[in-house]
Amino acid sequence: GQQVMQIPQYQHVQEGEDFTTYCNSSTTLSNIQWYKQRPGGHPVFLIQLVKSGEVKKQKRLTFQFGEAKKNSSLHITATQTTDVGTYFCAPLNFNKFYFGSGTKLNVKP
Amino acid sequence: SQTIHQWPATLVQPVGSPLSLECTVEGTSNPNLYWYRQAAGRGLQLLFYSVGIGQISSEVPQNLSASRPQDRQFILSSKKLLLSDSGFYLCAWALGSGSSYEQYFGPGTRLTVT
Numbered sequence: 459g460q461q462v463m464q465i466p467q468y469q470h471v472q473e474g475e476d477f478t479t480y481c482n483s484s485t486t487l488s489n490i491q492w493y494k495q496r497p498g499g500h501p502v503f504l505i506q507l508v509k510s511g512e513v514k515k516q517k518r519l520t521f522q523f524g525e526a527k528k529n530s531s532l533h534i535t536a537t538q539t540t541d542v543g544t545y546f547c548a549p550l551n552f553n554k555f556y557f558g559s560g561t562k563l564n565v566k567p
Numbered sequence: 568s569q570t571i572h573q574w575p576a577t578l579v580q581p582v583g584s585p586l587s588l589e590c591t592v593e594g595t596s597n598p599n600l601y602w603y604r605q606a607a608g609r610g611l612q613l614l615f616y617s618v619g620i621g622q623i624s625s626e627v628p629q630n631l632s633a634s635r636p637q638d639r640q641f642i643l644s645s646k647k648l649l650l651s652d653s654g655f656y657l658c659a660w661a662l663g664s665g666s667s668y669e670q671y672f673g674p675g676t677r678l679t680v681t
Contacts, residue, residue: 491669
């Protein structure tokens with residue numbers, strides 16, 4: 459499958475601080491998706507990026523796809539306790555998804 | 568709207584016993600269906616994927632098998648469970664074309680093999 463590396467593995471922030479997770483691939487990706495999994499829950503689709511250099515925003519979340527389509531990032535501005543969870547990137551390869559290992563975010567109130 | 572069901576929510580089974588987990592999707596036709604396993608605190612491992620009735624692609628050689636007897640039904644099975652089969656099993660469906668594709672997950676089954 460298509461391997462991606464996600465960093466960092468864990469991130470602890472104070473509420474109000476920003477947070478960024480990165481997803482890196484050694485090969486060009488056609489499509490990358492981001493998911494959030496709350497503790498004890500199932501992954502929930504957040505966004506899909508397809509175009510080189512694409513930037514999409516959802517309120518305090520900003521998603522980017524690199525120019526070379528080999529990396530992607532998710533940035534959260536002014537974290538809130540509701541942002542707690544694990545964030546996964548998942549590139550798409552011939553209708554199959556290969557999830558990254560995830561970044562677990564903990565937000566201290 | 569589309570809905571995906573999985574049952575049971577939790578399951579405790581002894582080593583060597585059989586397994587059958589079922590997933591059904593409502594509100595869509597001919598979806599691609601997926602089974603994933605997630606070990607505690609880890610990422611999602613793709614186990615099986617299906618593009619249609621009777622069509623199963625296995626991603627990882629293992630103690631498990633999958634079947635798709637109907638368009639919106641996906642079943643994960645094992646004849647004899649191993650301790651290493653413990654985990655969180657997630658079913659997902661997706662529809663799309665080309666490079667535009669979104670995936671939606673069911674609530675999952677937490678399996679503990681003792």
